[in-house]
Amino acid sequence: xxxxxxxxxxxxxxxxxxxxxxxxxxxxxxxxxxxxxxxxxxxxxxxxxxxxxxxxxxxxxxxxxxxxxxxxxxxxxxxxxxxxxxxxxxxxxxxxxxxxxxxxxxxxxxxxxxxxxxxxxxxxxxxxxxxxxxxxxxxxxxxxxxxxxxxxxxxxxxxxxxxxxxxxxxxxxxxxxxxxxxxxxxxxxxxxxxxxxxxxxxxxxxxxxxxxxxxxxxxxxxxxxxxxxxxxxxxxxxxxxxxxxxxxxxxxxxxxxxxxxxxxxxxxxxxxxxxxxxxxxxxxxxxxxxxxxxxxxxxxxxxxxxxxxxxxxxxxxxxxxxxxxxxxxxxxxxxxxxxxxxxxxxxxxxxxxxxxxxx
Amino acid sequence: xxxxxxxxxxxxxxxxxxxxxxxxxxxxxxxxxxxxxxxxxxxxxxxxxxxxxxxxxxxxxxxxxxxxxxxxxxxxxxxxxxxxxxxxxxxxxxxxxxxxxxxxxxxxxxxxxxxxxxxxxxxxxxxxxxxxxxxxxxxxxxxxxxxxxxxxxxxxxxxxxxxxxxxxxxxxxxxxxxxxxxxxxxxxxxxxxxxxxxxxxxxxxxxxxxxxxxxxxxxxxxxxxxxxxxx
Numbered sequence: 187x188x189x190x191x192x193x194x195x196x197x198x199x200x201x202x203x204x205x206x207x208x209x210x211x212x213x214x215x216x217x218x219x220x221x222x223x224x225x226x227x228x229x230x231x232x233x234x235x236x237x238x239x240x241x242x243x244x245x246x247x248x249x250x251x252x253x254x255x256x257x258x259x260x261x262x263x264x265x266x267x268x269x270x271x272x273x274x275x276x277x278x279x280x281x282x283x284x285x286x287x288x289x290x291x292x293x294x295x296x297x298x299x300x301x302x303x304x305x306x307x308x309x310x311x312x313x314x315x316x317x318x319x320x321x322x323x324x325x326x327x328x329x330x331x332x333x334x335x336x337x338x339x340x341x342x343x344x345x346x347x348x349x350x351x352x353x354x355x356x357x358x359x360x361x362x363x364x365x366x367x368x369x370x371x372x373x374x375x376x377x378x379x380x381x382x383x384x385x386x387x388x389x390x391x392x393x394x395x396x397x398x399x400x401x402x403x404x405x406x407x408x409x410x411x412x413x414x415x416x417x418x419x420x421x422x423x424x425x426x427x428x429x430x431x432x433x434x435x436x437x438x439x440x441x442x443x444x445x446x447x448x449x450x451x452x453x454x455x456x457x458x459x460x461x462x463x464x465x466x467x468x469x470x471x472x473x474x475x476x477x478x479x480x481x482x483x484x485x486x487x488x489x490x491x492x493x494x495x496x497x498x499x500x501x502x503x504x505x506x507x508x509x510x511x512x513x514x515x516x517x518x519x520x521x522x523x524x525x526x527x528x529x530x531x532x533x534x535x536x537x538x539x540x541x542x543x544x545x
Numbered sequence: 546x547x548x549x550x551x552x553x554x555x556x557x558x559x560x561x562x563x564x565x566x567x568x569x570x571x572x573x574x575x576x577x578x579x580x581x582x583x584x585x586x587x588x589x590x591x592x593x594x595x596x597x598x599x600x601x602x603x604x605x606x607x608x609x610x611x612x613x614x615x616x617x618x619x620x621x622x623x624x625x626x627x628x629x630x631x632x633x634x635x636x637x638x639x640x641x642x643x644x645x646x647x648x649x650x651x652x653x654x655x656x657x658x659x660x661x662x663x664x665x666x667x668x669x670x671x672x673x674x675x676x677x678x679x680x681x682x683x684x685x686x687x688x689x690x691x692x693x694x695x696x697x698x699x700x701x702x703x704x705x706x707x708x709x710x711x712x713x714x715x716x717x718x719x720x721x722x723x724x725x726x727x728x729x730x731x732x733x734x735x736x737x738x739x740x741x742x743x744x745x746x747x748x749x750x751x752x753x754x755x756x757x758x759x760x761x762x763x764x765x766x767x768x769x770x771x772x773x774x775x776x
Contacts, residue, residue, distance in 0.1 A: 259739065268637070270609075275618075285618045286687075286696065289608045291659040305739040307767060309663035311656055312609075313639040320656060324667055331670045333737055347621050348614075352633030399654040401602075403647040406640060416652075532639030533646070534655055 188326045188385050190392040190540075191336075192251025194243045195484040197379040197471045198226035202246065203488040210470050210485065210496055211516075217375055217472065223350060223359055226377025226472030233277035236344060239380055240265075240294075241301050244340055247382035248302070253336075255303075261384075262307040262334040263299050264325045265342060266318025268476030268530075270294065270310065272346040298340070307334055312476065314530035315438075316399070317341070318381075319479025319538060323397035325385050336386035341477030345378045349475060356407070358442055364473075366439035366466035366498070367446050367512055369505040374440050377472020381480040392487055395523070396425025396539030401532075408444045409529050414452035418525060421537035425523065432462050432539075433522035434495060434513070436486055438529045439466030440473055449527065450508035462525075463513035469500045479528050483538070486526075490519040490542055519544075546672045546735065547728040548772075550718035552589035553751040556582075558686050558693075558710040562612075571648050575631045579610040579685045580644050586681055586714025587645055594718075599653040600677040602645050605664040606657070610636055611687050645679065661747040662765045668719055669735055678719040682747050686712045715751050729754060735770040742766065 195202065198217070199209040209215075217224040231239070248258065270291045278287040295308040307328070311321045318341030325337035353359050353376060360373035385394060398420035402413035422429060438449055453461060467482045468474075474481045489496050498512035519542070526538040556563055565581035566572055570588055573580070583604065613635045617628040634640055642655035653676065658664045661682050668678040687693035693710055722728070744764040753761040753772060761772040 276622075279618055279622045283622070285622065286611065286615055286692075289611060289614065291609070292607050292663070295659065295663075307663075307666060307737050309667065310659035312659075313642070313655070313657055314637050316639070324656070327670050327674070328667065331673055333666055333670060348617055348628070348633070348636065351621055351627050352617070352630075352636070355627045355630040355633055399656070400652055401642065401646040401655040403643060403650070403652075406634065406643050413652075530639055531634065531637045532641075532643040532655070534639040534642065 187393045187395060188329050189388060189390040190383055190394060190487065191386045191388050191390055192247050192384040193382060193484045193487065194246030194250055195381040195481065196228060196239060196243050197481065198228055198377055199471060203484050206485060207488045207492055213499060215470060220350065223354060224361065224375045226375060227345060228378055231378065233273050236274055237297060239344065240298050240340060240342055243380050243382045244298065244302055244338060247338065247384050251384035253384065257336065258303050259305040260335060261304050262325065262328065262337045263295055263304050264309055264311060264321040264337055264339045265295055265298065266311045266321035266476050266479060267342040268312060268314050268317050269343060269346045269349055270312055272348050273344045276346050276348065304338065313534045314532055315475055315478055316528045316530040316534045316536040317476030317479065319528040319536040320399055322383065322394065322479060322538060323399055323536060326394050326397055329385060336384065338382060338384055339480060340380065340382045341480030342380045343378055343475040343477035350376055360441065363500050364441040364469040365500045366437065366441040366468065367450060367505060367508045367510050368501050369503040371441040371443065371446060373442055374473045377474045379471050379474040379481045380477055381484045383480050383484065391543055391545055393541040394538065395541045396421045398424055399536045402535055403533055406533065407531055409448045409533065409535055411448045411451035411455060414448055414529065414535060415455045417535040418452065418456050418527065418537045421525065421539050425539035427523055429457050430460050431523050432525045433520055434463045434465055434524050436482060436524065436526045437464050437466050438527040439468060445529065447507050450510045453510065463517065464510055465496065465513050466498055483526060493519050495519060546669055546719055546732040547722055548717055548730045549720055549726065549728055550590050550594065551729065551751065551754050552586050552716045553755060554586045554589060554714045556712040558690065558712060562686060562688050562712065573644055576644060577610065577613045577635045579613065579683065580635065580641055582685060582712055582714045583641055583681060583683050584644060584648060586716045587679060590716035590718055591649060596649050596651060597677050598651060600651050600679055601654040601671045602642055602651060603664040603668055603678065603680045604641055604657050604683060605659065605661050606683040607660055609638060611685055662767055666737060666768060672719050672721055675721055679716060680719060681714060681716040684713045686710050715747060730772050730774045733771040733773055737768050740767065
């Protein structure tokens with residue numbers, strides 16, 4: 187089995203996994219306003235902090251996983267990001283009008299690997315909102331194949347105007363708050379955050395036991411429920427478990443009208459009468475795009491470690507088309523299997539299964 | 546791992562980027578230059594073959610979609626307005642994969658990565674797990690050729706070699722051995738290494754596939770393998 191050996195997180199809630207979960211529990215959520223749009227910003231974050239943030243979160247995960255310094259150079263590095271170097275390019279565009287300073291994505295892993303002393307395999311994975319979830323799945327499969335032994339998987343999404351204005355051009359952003367599955371939901375609030383996860387064979391409380399990635403070509407922007415059912419089902423098959431064994435679903439839940447309906451219908455199709463509790467996490471940290479895979483995973487795992495499962499926030503009125511009420515009460519952490527959904531533009535859909543065992 | 550088909554499309558850019566869309570069998574309304582270049586290469590690689598639905602698709606590209614990114618930057622930073630929605634969408638890397646999957650009605654894994662050396666080991670794992678893989682390496686040129694020369698210093702090489710501007714779309718169809726079907730080459734002794742410097746580029750790999758040599762010992766950054774034809 188492949189285990190989560192360690193992790194770290196930097197969000198608008200706090201600059202560590204512990205601090206983020208502490209503020210989550212207090213519901214201390216403070217999106218700021220950028221040109222009239224709400225946004226979850228890491229406090230004091232500047233565009234040129236790009237590599238500093240990545241190095242910081244990666245180092246913290248390595249420390250958390252208790253990795254020997256000699257082991258670091260053998261690790262593989264996976265970075266999941268949708269916007270890649272856009273924040274840096276935009277900084278230069280604003281400063282001196284130099285459009286397209288440098289888009290070469292491979293430099294990100296080159297620079298980060300050099301700073302950390304990693305000499306193993308390295309890759310960027312860029313598949314919109316599923317980027318870092320896919321990075322976890324790819325790392326898992328490469329470890330299982332024996333090509334690599336241990337992987338550092340980093341999800342990175344920092345503030346950039348292209349994403350914010352691109353989403354605005356599709357009228358996908360809300361001016362109020364994210365209300366996944368609610369009858370009155372009206373869109374997404376974006377956010378910046380980054381996280382790092384160490385995967386390997388050393389036993390821990392959390393096993394990454396299943397994962398699947400599929401492409402849905404029915405629409406370039408909105409997934410079809412049959413295809414979402416398929417990816418969840420494939421992840422369960424990969425984990426060798428049945429739907430009734432799932433304790434809770436961390437939903438992708440973007441609070442956009444169509445996507446929530448598709449995800450809800452897919453959950454009904456797969457789980458039938460036995461729907462487990464549903465948890466949207468984006469209202470706490472925003473939709474952190476390519477990094478949401480690792481960000482929401484770490485936020486959830488740290489909550490389990492603290493002994494609880496967060497409650498859904500901002501939900502008030504049930505939408506009959508979704509016919510789902512998310513988990514409105516904080517629950518006690520419980521051993522078992524947890525399903526994580528991530529869906530992205532370009533029909534790229536992913537699901538992960540985590541097995542939690544108390545030590 | 547076996548190579549069952551490949552394409553090696555290289556478009557020389559002289560005065561402007563050449564039209565690709567007219568050469569596509571399946572055309573998409575909102576596709577841009579990068580997407581059309583991608584489709585042109587994959588179309589030539591796959592030809593009339595039918596692919597398993599679960600075929601994985603990998604696209605490797607260091608700089609991605611530069612022309613549409615420039616267009617969107619121009620909207621935001623110069624014209625101070627929102628980008629056109631489908632221009633924004635075409636900058637999203639998974640969207641390029643969507644068009645490839647749609648073209649061949651695929652339902653498997655689709656991944657956009659930064660370079661060939663990142664893509665091949667991941668494809669290798671998929672093939673070991675019994676899957677067919679389409680792997681493409683795409684390089685787009687900037688339509689503003691003056692800007693392209695500035696960015697990539699074409700013609701300013703130390704050796705004073707006058708390099709030409711090129712766009713390329715190179716594809717491999719990889720699979721475990723398929724009974725009754727003739728492969729083009731076999732990839733043997735596939736290994737990952739710590740920090741080995743590249744001796745070969747993907748360009749040489751495709752030249753080898755087009756040429757008469759029987760064996761190529763490929764050494765890319767961090768990986769090595771033997772490519773064998775007529776074994």
